[in-house]
Amino acid sequence: MTQLPALAIDALAIDAIAGFDGSIAVFLPADGKLDQGARRVNRLTRGALARFAESDAFGKLKPGESTELAWPAGLVASSILVVRLEAKPDTEALRKAGAALGKARGKKDVLALAGARKGLGDLLLGALLRSYAFKECRSGEAAEPEAGAIRVMVTNPEALEAQMNAVRAVAEGVYFTRDLVNLPANRLTTEDFANRLAALGDLGLEVEVLEEDRLAELGMGMLLGVGHGSESPSKVVVMRWNGGGKEAPLALVGKGVVFDTGGISIKPAAGMEDMTMDMGGAGVVAGVMKTLALRKAAANVVGLVGLVENMPDGRAQRPGDIVTSMKGDTVEVINTDAEGRLVLGDVMWYAQERFKPSGMVDLATLTGAIIVALGHDNAGVFSNDDAFANGFLAAAKAEGEGAWRMPIGPNYAELLKSEKADVKNVGTRWGGAVTAAEFLHRFVKDDTPWIHLDIAGVAQPAKPPAWAPKGASGWGVMALDRMIRDRFEG
Ligand code: BES
Ligand code: MN
Ligand code: ZN
Numbered sequence: 001m002t003q004l005p006a007l008a009i010d011a012l013a014i015d016a017i018a019g020f021d022g023s024i025a026v027f028l029p030a031d032g033k034l035d036q037g038a039r040r041v042n043r044l045t046r047g048a049l050a051r052f053a054e055s056d057a058f059g060k061l062k063p064g065e066s067t068e069l070a071w072p073a074g075l076v077a078s079s080i081l082v083v084r085l086e087a088k089p090d091t092e093a094l095r096k097a098g099a100a101l102g103k104a105r106g107k108k109d110v111l112a113l114a115g116a117r118k119g120l121g122d123l124l125l126g127a128l129l130r131s132y133a134f135k136e137c138r139s140g141e142a143a144e145p146e147a148g149a150i151r152v153m154v155t156n157p158e159a160l161e162a163q164m165n166a167v168r169a170v171a172e173g174v175y176f177t178r179d180l181v182n183l184p185a186n187r188l189t190t191e192d193f194a195n196r197l198a199a200l201g202d203l204g205l206e207v208e209v210l211e212e213d214r215l216a217e218l219g220m221g222m223l224l225g226v227g228h229g230s231e232s233p234s235k236v237v238v239m240r241w242n243g244g245g246k247e248a249p250l251a252l253v254g255k256g257v258v259f260d261t262g263g264i265s266i267k268p269a270a271g272m273e274d275m276t277m278d279m280g281g282a283g284v285v286a287g288v289m290k291t292l293a294l295r296k297a298a299a300n301v302v303g304l305v306g307l308v309e310n311m312p313d314g315r316a317q318r319p320g321d322i323v324t325s326m327k328g329d330t331v332e333v334i335n336t337d338a339e340g341r342l343v344l345g346d347v348m349w350y351a352q353e354r355f356k357p358s359g360m361v362d363l364a365t366l367t368g369a370i371i372v373a374l375g376h377d378n379a380g381v382f383s384n385d386d387a388f389a390n391g392f393l394a395a396a397k398a399e400g401e402g403a404w405r406m407p408i409g410p411n412y413a414e415l416l417k418s419e420k421a422d423v424k425n426v427g428t429r430w431g432g433a434v435t436a437a438e439f440l441h442r443f444v445k446d447d448t449p450w451i452h453l454d455i456a457g458v459a460q461p462a463k464p465p466a467w468a469p470k471g472a473s474g475w476g477v478m479a480l481d482r483m484i485r486d487r488f489e490g
Pocket of ligand 3: 257260278337339340365366
């Protein structure tokens with residue numbers, strides 16, 4: 001499991017600056033005005049900062065961006081990281097500025113002279129999120145985490161420390177999601193995944209693992225059909241956080257296809273290795289549940305994930321097979337590669353039958369079509385409830401996680417009519433992300449406010465956002481945590 005880097009919050013000790021060994025970060029607003037820490041660095045370097053503040057290079061920096069001044073005379077430090085940051089920066093600039101620290105941290109510490117600045121919780125969240133490095137599959141020294149710590153010197157360490165439990169909780173959740181998504185399928189089988197989730201019990205979550213015999217009793221024919229070709233048993237894991245009162249919970253449902261070969265409708269070889277991240281939805285659900293437990297959220301939330309592997313095999317489900325869902329609808333499986341919706345439909349139905357949730361959000365790396373529509377910067381947001389959807393969109397915006405509303409409607413659902421069964425699992429080529437959402441919609445009860453998040457493009461984006469390294473982003477943990485904080489707590 002990837003650990004957060006060490007983080008130290010201290011009172012501003014001006015005299016420690018000259019001898020600090022590592023990288024020193026200072027924050028400069030557009031007018032180039034130096035704060036107390038920056039003034040000391042400037043004096044020690046005989047005016048290097050003041051000169052930089054007047055340069056074109058500084059003028060070109062956008063809020064949160066930085067430049068490294070290497071090997072400064074007059075300091076033990078190997079570099080000064082000059083970060084442009086206004087007196088009242090927005091969240092995005094703060095997170096970006098923090099990310100610069102996270103990126104600069106290596107073998108040695110990075111020290112931020114933050115003084116009396118506001119919004120340092122967001123800055124440190126950015127630093128923690130950008131510090132993540134996935135080393136679990138390396139060996140020897142390469143598997144060791146970077147030793148450097150993130151240090152900040154501030155005028156009021158207690159006030160900042162008081163915010164840090166919540167900040168660390170979010171970072172831990174995002175790290176958990178990223179680890180799960182980055183792990184390949186031989187190291188994260190359905191069994192391994194369930195074990196990692198069961199371990200969340202230590203944090204006070206109630207975790208239950210439903211095995212295949214139970215899933216068969218429940219009638220989850222759609223989900224079980226997907227896992228038929230795999231040696232790894234299919235599972236549903238239920239994680240409950242009961243931090244609220246008597247109210248019905250919010251349900252989070254995640255697609256956890258640990259590997260998607262496409263099944264008998266097999267995918268082409270090129271790029272198939274990316275399908276190790278096809279459990280991204282389940283990964284986000286797991287990350288959010290971890291965050292809620294760590295910060296002891298005052299809300300009732302139940303997370304459910306369907307863990308399966310989609311493999312071709314003598315026992316694998318065939319195109320044309322007709323399976324029966326837990327809801328009772330029969331489904332003609334035209335394409336075994338449209339498996340995520342089969343898994344989710346059963347888990348969503350189970351979530352509603354058992355928990356009568358006040359709202360339900362499902363997350364899935366569901367379609368390539370959503371990447372065609374929105375690229376890697378926005379997840380697709382589909383919903384039957386405008387107020388619920390708008391609440392999520394506002395939370396995503398505040399957290400800097402791209403999300404864009406997409407349509408649903410009966411004309412799309414029409415495309416799923418089957419000749420032989422109640423419904424088929426694919427429509428035509430066109431509007432593929434929307435017909436997938438309409439397939440899921442069938443498994444949403446009329447009175448359940450529902451959001452479907454298609455995260456195929458954002459779970460492991462080609463170009464990572466400022467707050468993430470390359471690989472799994474952990475998109476959605478922050479937005480969902482904030483939506484829960486804003487709309488389901490207190
Ligand atoms: N897991 C894929 C979707 C996907 C594609 C996720 C690319 C991440 C990156 C999903 O199971 C799938 O194969 N969808 C098919 C659906 C089609 C057969 C209707 C697709 O998008 O091609
Ligand atoms: Mn597929
Ligand atoms: Zn898939």
